[in-house]
Amino acid sequence: MTFNRLLDEIHNYEVGKPIELVVREFGIEPSSIIKLASNENPLGPSQLALNAVKESISNLNLYPDDSAYDLKLALSQHYQISANNLILGSGSDQIIEFCMHVKSYPNSKALMAKTTFAMYEIYAKTFGVETIRTSSDFHNLDEFYSEYQRHKPSMIFLCTPNNPLGECLNKEDVFRFLDRIDSDTLVVIDGAYQEYALYFDDKKGINPKELIEKYSNVIYLGTFSKVYALAGLRIGYGIARDEIINALNKVRPPFNINSLALVAAKESLQDKIYLDKSLQLVKEQMPLYCEFAKSHNIKYLPSFANFITFILDDMADSSKVCKYLLEQGIIIRDLKSYNLNAIRITIGTKSQNERFFEVFSRFLEQL
Template sequence: MRFQPALDKIPAYEAGKPIELVVREYGISPEKVLKLASNENPYGVSPKVSEVIKEAVYKMPLYPDDSYKALKDALAKTHGVDAKNVIQGNGSDQIFDFATRSVLNPGDKILQNGKTFSMYSIYAGQCGAETIQTSSELHDLNQFLDLYKKHSPKIIFICTPCNPIGDALDKSDLYTFLQKISSDTMVVLDAAYMEFGKTRDLRKEVQAADVISKFPNVLYTNTFSKIYGLGGMRIGYGIASEEMIRAFYKLRPPFNVSQLSQLAAATALSDREFVENYLKENLKEMVRYENFAKKKGLFYFESYANFITIKLDQAKLDSTQTFDTLLKEGIILRNLKSYGLNALRITIGRPEQNDRVLERLSELL
């Protein structure tokens, strides 16, 4: 059987190790496995979400309302936009898929940061497009602009705050950059960690309504997997001009978000107290990791997300070996060797979870 030639150049996405794998391969009981690898919410979901899902189990045999009116109205209200500016996705990944397939042809190019979410280039590759990336670890908008002028990419992907590094752009710098980009170039602004970023520094906040009104070529995306704790429900969304959303709807499969997922998402938006408590705890525990790294003489990236990336070069440790050692003990972190970094990315957990990680890392160091 012959497959598309473009697939030969595309790596499969490698997700964080699941708890089930550790239980299965190392014989560790599930309650002793600690997973801080995928930037999930360590506090779970809002109690309001749990209750509404219990009450809605009877809807499981039914297809969802394919207009997704309740969810889109809730998102529109939250972000101060019209429902016509919103599209739901099976995770924000599906929105990236819509974006790439809507404009890319074989031979086209996308532009992204040197260290960023790998699915941008994977979706672009599926369209036969080439990925151009900066040489910097952090977002360097001067490099972006130079490469933009040289390569004329059809899409620019900007992840702020950025996964897997955690850096975030000031809104003023981002807007100055966007003013120099042609309206014919789509700019995808991946804001999966925006709530965390603005909590640490308001200069990092980019509001969907504001950016799409000023720059109609911008697609603002976000997810319910991080701050709302709905990773298992697979739901994200995009906010953009009506023209862009209409184009995406021609690519969207029917019923692309499940009945219970849209209900959970709309309910999660209503519980700000749950979100604010998590943001407060995340920042407090983040400081513990920063202080640990400083004390041990390790380099870390200042993070505006719900994770921290710590390099192991100064400790003369190999991230793969360290990752494997911890994995066998039931501690799942994220090894960033595949990103070209001798580093571990650690999701900020609950205090008692962080106690365990910090104690074990201290022993290894």
């Protein structure tokens, strides 16, 4: 069978291994498995969200509210913006796809960092958009501007904090960069981990209201999959000026957000105690990973998200590390697909992190 030739250039996105797979392959009890691979919140969803889901589950025979009125109202109040500046997606990555739809035309180009969220390139290739990458793994905005001047891309992706590395740009540096970009170039600020960045360092936090008031060509992406722990319901959002939102809505499929996601996201947004607890967990546990890395002479990347990346260099092969941990019931992320001999670990609960340290120490002792 003949398929779109553009697919020949696309590699499947590598997701974190599910717990069910580890159960099947290694016969480990599900309760003994720790998943630290996909940057999920180990605390689970807010109780307010769970209660809302229980109350709404009997209405699954009905289509969801396609206007998402209640959730948009909650988000507009949260960010002090108009509901007209919002679009919802089945995960924020669906909004990346929408952006590709509306900014893809002959000879389109998309600019991104050398090492960043893989879906930017996958969507670009799907639409026949040429991808331009900086030479630096991190977001070097001088390099970005140099490539921008050279290639004049129709889209620029800034992932801050950056997945899978964890580094984060200062807000003022981002704004100075945006000041130099033509108004016809769509700049996507992927803020999937912005709640953590702002909690760790207020110089890193980007306020979407300030962003769209100042720039007409920018869209900010947020998600409920990370700090709000709704990854299983797949819901994200984009914030931009009306012109951009109106264009994106033309390619948004009807009822793209399910009923349970709508109510769970709304209630999660109201639960400030839960949010603070989730952020505080990462802030308290992240230093333990830094200390572990230092004590074992492992290079690590300072992170402003809910994960940390260990660079293994010649110490060990990342795939062997991941396999060893997997056999012990611990799932982490191998970064070989990013051409890095590195592992990315989601910050878990205190007991989960202690078990990771214990098992990884046993591996290191064998070297």
